[in-house]
Amino acid sequence: xxxxxxxxxxxxxxxxQTLSEISVLxxxxxxxxxxxxxxxxxxxVKERLxxxxxxxVVSAMGDTTDYLLKLxxxxxxxxxxxxxxxxxxxxxHISITLLSMMLNALDVSARSVTAYQLGIxxxxxxxxxxxxxxxxxxxxxxxxxxxxxxxxxxxxxxxxGDITTLGRGGxxxxxxxxxxxxxxxxxDIFTDVDGIYTSDPNVIKxxxxxxxxxxxxxxxxxxxxxxxxxxxxxxLARQYGVILRVRNTFKPEHQGTQIGxxxxxxxxxxxxxxxxxxxxxxxxxxxxxxQPGIAAQIVSALAKKNIVIDMIMQxxxxxxxxxxxxxxxxxxxxxxxxxxxxxxxxxxxxxxVLADEDIAKVSLIGAGMAGQPDxxxxxxxxxxxxxxxxxxxxxxxxxxxxxxxxxxxxxAAKMLHDAFQLDEAAxx
Amino acid sequence: xxxxxxxxxxxxxxxxQTLSEISVLxxxxxxxxxxxxxxxxxxxVKERLxxxxxxxVVSAMGDTTDYLLKLxxxxxxxxxxxxxxxxxxxxxHISITLLSMMLNALDVSARSVTAYQLGIxxxxxxxxxxxxxxxxxxxxxxxxxxxxxxxxxxxxxxxxGDITTLGRGGxxxxxxxxxxxxxxxxxDIFTDVDGIYTSDPNVIKxxxxxxxxxxxxxxxxxxxxxxxxxxxxxxLARQYGVILRVRNTFKPEHQGTQIGxxxxxxxxxxxxxxxxxxxxxxxxxxxxxxQPGIAAQIVSALAKKNIVIDMIMQxxxxxxxxxxxxxxxxxxxxxxxxxxxxxxxxxxxxxxVLADEDIAKVSLIGAGMAGQPDxxxxxxxxxxxxxxxxxxxxxxxxxxxxxxxxxxxxxAAKMLHDAFQLDEAAxx
Numbered sequence: 001x002x003x004x005x006x007x008x009x010x011x012x013x014x015x016x017q018t019l020s021e022i023s024v025l026x027x028x029x030x031x032x033x034x035x036x037x038x039x040x041x042x043x044x045v046k047e048r049l050x051x052x053x054x055x056x057v058v059s060a061m062g063d064t065t066d067y068l069l070k071l072x073x074x075x076x077x078x079x080x081x082x083x084x085x086x087x088x089x090x091x092x093h094i095s096i097t098l099l100s101m102m103l104n105a106l107d108v109s110a111r112s113v114t115a116y117q118l119g120i121x122x123x124x125x126x127x128x129x130x131x132x133x134x135x136x137x138x139x140x141x142x143x144x145x146x147x148x149x150x151x152x153x154x155x156x157x158x159x160x161g162d163i164t165t166l167g168r169g170g171x172x173x174x175x176x177x178x179x180x181x182x183x184x185x186x187x188d189i190f191t192d193v194d195g196i197y198t199s200d201p202n203v204i205k206x207x208x209x210x211x212x213x214x215x216x217x218x219x220x221x222x223x224x225x226x227x228x229x230x231x232x233x234x235x236l237a238r239q240y241g242v243i244l245r246v247r248n249t250f251k252p253e254h255q256g257t258q259i260g261x262x263x264x265x266x267x268x269x270x271x272x273x274x275x276x277x278x279x280x281x282x283x284x285x286x287x288x289x290x291q292p293g294i295a296a297q298i299v300s301a302l303a304k305k306n307i308v309i310d311m312i313m314q315x316x317x318x319x320x321x322x323x324x325x326x327x328x329x330x331x332x333x334x335x336x337x338x339x340x341x342x343x344x345x346x347x348x349x350x351x352x353v354l355a356d357e358d359i360a361k362v363s364l365i366g367a368g369m370a371g372q373p374d375x376x377x378x379x380x381x382x383x384x385x386x387x388x389x390x391x392x393x394x395x396x397x398x399x400x401x402x403x404x405x406x407x408x409x410x411x412a413a414k415m416l417h418d419a420f421q422l423d424e425a426a427x428x
Numbered sequence: 429x430x431x432x433x434x435x436x437x438x439x440x441x442x443x444x445q446t447l448s449e450i451s452v453l454x455x456x457x458x459x460x461x462x463x464x465x466x467x468x469x470x471x472x473v474k475e476r477l478x479x480x481x482x483x484x485v486v487s488a489m490g491d492t493t494d495y496l497l498k499l500x501x502x503x504x505x506x507x508x509x510x511x512x513x514x515x516x517x518x519x520x521h522i523s524i525t526l527l528s529m530m531l532n533a534l535d536v537s538a539r540s541v542t543a544y545q546l547g548i549x550x551x552x553x554x555x556x557x558x559x560x561x562x563x564x565x566x567x568x569x570x571x572x573x574x575x576x577x578x579x580x581x582x583x584x585x586x587x588x589g590d591i592t593t594l595g596r597g598g599x600x601x602x603x604x605x606x607x608x609x610x611x612x613x614x615x616d617i618f619t620d621v622d623g624i625y626t627s628d629p630n631v632i633k634x635x636x637x638x639x640x641x642x643x644x645x646x647x648x649x650x651x652x653x654x655x656x657x658x659x660x661x662x663x664l665a666r667q668y669g670v671i672l673r674v675r676n677t678f679k680p681e682h683q684g685t686q687i688g689x690x691x692x693x694x695x696x697x698x699x700x701x702x703x704x705x706x707x708x709x710x711x712x713x714x715x716x717x718x719q720p721g722i723a724a725q726i727v728s729a730l731a732k733k734n735i736v737i738d739m740i741m742q743x744x745x746x747x748x749x750x751x752x753x754x755x756x757x758x759x760x761x762x763x764x765x766x767x768x769x770x771x772x773x774x775x776x777x778x779x780x781v782l783a784d785e786d787i788a789k790v791s792l793i794g795a796g797m798a799g800q801p802d803x804x805x806x807x808x809x810x811x812x813x814x815x816x817x818x819x820x821x822x823x824x825x826x827x828x829x830x831x832x833x834x835x836x837x838x839x840a841a842k843m844l845h846d847a848f849q850l851d852e853a854a855x856x
Contacts, residue, residue, distance in 0.1 A: 035503060071463065072526070072529060075526060076532070080528065080529050082539070083525045083528045083529040083539075084525070086524075087525035089521075093518045097512070097514045101508050104504070105507070105508075114514075116545075117590075161545050162545075
């Protein structure tokens, strides 16, 4: 489980009140990157008002956040975090006022609110705060004087009145948290893609757009899902039973992909997608004397530097009382990981540290995969027939991941996509 | 009296508590227009910390406000005012975080606060709100965790939590209001000029920088004073006895001009300066039948369109029972003023409306001028000797203004500057 999903599990505790017939829409930065696009979004919001009040969450316009970060980094390599969060919050502050202005120009009664104004309370942590409270009464009061409430994503406020930001996936998380607080059934995530595919359509030509997918599958899709919606927001949606609809801002007539909404859906097909991740490296620390807490020592040392590890496995040599501990990290963390492991090697009396950058993860994802051994068998047979060597394997309830040579990853994904007939809609 | 000074008179009511040895500094937009300049400002603040805690008020960086206004005007000719105020507030929000970040990078314990965070409460009016309350306790609490508090100028918050802006002279007003709330003796206004001169140094070559000047004189200097500090802020400073020091950000070693601070100062010389204003036009409505409330009708009709009138005078023809009413307005308001007066002419049965754009106001300003008829005599003699025709005259306690042909205004100012020997420091 990635760090961000773990955090999300304890994010926000809410009551059970409901604003009736409210729509919650979230638009990302590319959807509001110019005045022309803001007008397009305003028209979508106005259209939706026919069905009741609308709560819109927006990100900062286009590259605004990058521009602000650049300013900050001209001042200091590691700018003061309280000030940086306050600075970054202006990006969303600008976009909400412009969208609300546009809505008013289209004769919609709209009001913008920052997280501070609305009261999106977070813990007192900068750059990656978790939402802890949104008062239903504040939300109801904010809607008293308007039909469309435009809320700044990505930002929060502490009990002390300091401005925080939510970190990666922040605006998605804001939207889901508000949908949950308002008791809304759906949260529409408008983005610049059509929805979630069975695999990367740039690589697998016959990748198919999914109509529906479960919360768990999206999270297991890791990067492939996270490009569309952040796992943290998905977890929060699952926790509060908010149904997500991922839709293309520029094709509003399309239904997109629905995430969540009914247990029956989760088992209607065994395999939903194939994901490829080429930005990892494999690291191993060899012949570690077998003592309790060794894995914990490694994970803690890396966590201190904010390095997230994945696919950790420990293989035991029963004869020598020695362990090999192997895991994957993001390629960008490899150099720092090596340094830390070399230190630990001496401390632990291990033999050596090995690294392999020539890897990619190919994952088969499906909510109905658990307890069906034929799926794993078909997976390994397919790769074996194609002479693709598997370097590592891990599996969870909804995912089997194989590490293969990086150059063979796309081929492996294509073979699996065909073998499991993912281009065809499932029989229901 | 201009509209803004009239407003300022009722701005803010405060208690009598004091943060000991606090400095209040205000920096305008040109002083923080780049990261390099922000660093310069941070160094000035750090230097000042040697004498105690520092409260810094900053404007938006350089052209930021214009940029935001341009965005808003791409959306609507008259954008929603609530949203526009919220949008514009991001300009100062950005500059306070960057300055505070820079201070932290220089190892100063600094914190930025928006008007919302600090609690600079205003009336519920957009684009020109007046400050109604700043709680001393909020200010004291904000200083508990820092040595330098960086506060956003120009913005406020209503009791309902809406963001407002203070209008013209907003950041100056914020600084003075905070100095008053903190019980500070001085408020330093850092700008891009050296201080206040006896006349415009671009026109009058031997114009002299004033060491000291009274509140009233600065206000009477109108545009000449307002280019340096807004009359509204001066009035607020007078009301709370805050001594202003106008100083050049780029020559911090210079003392600049001190405004206020001791009644003795106000009479140490009769005449302090000569101001020229070429952006006015003269308008007259002729032969208005003499009825009570006619001037009021004219002023009210113009006020409805936000047209500020100046130098109003009413000359009575005792034989015919008819009045001529003459006044000056800003040149930019002339066309609209004419339209309104033509309507009033018909309604009132007046004879005609006349306008003269070829005018300029030349004003002699001095706190010690009242009750000294020789000053007016010298003024008229000087202009008469130079064959400069005077079209209109008004006078107040501290100012005599003559309207002359626009092409003769600079010459008139130069003659007066020499005649009153303003290039020489006063004997004290």
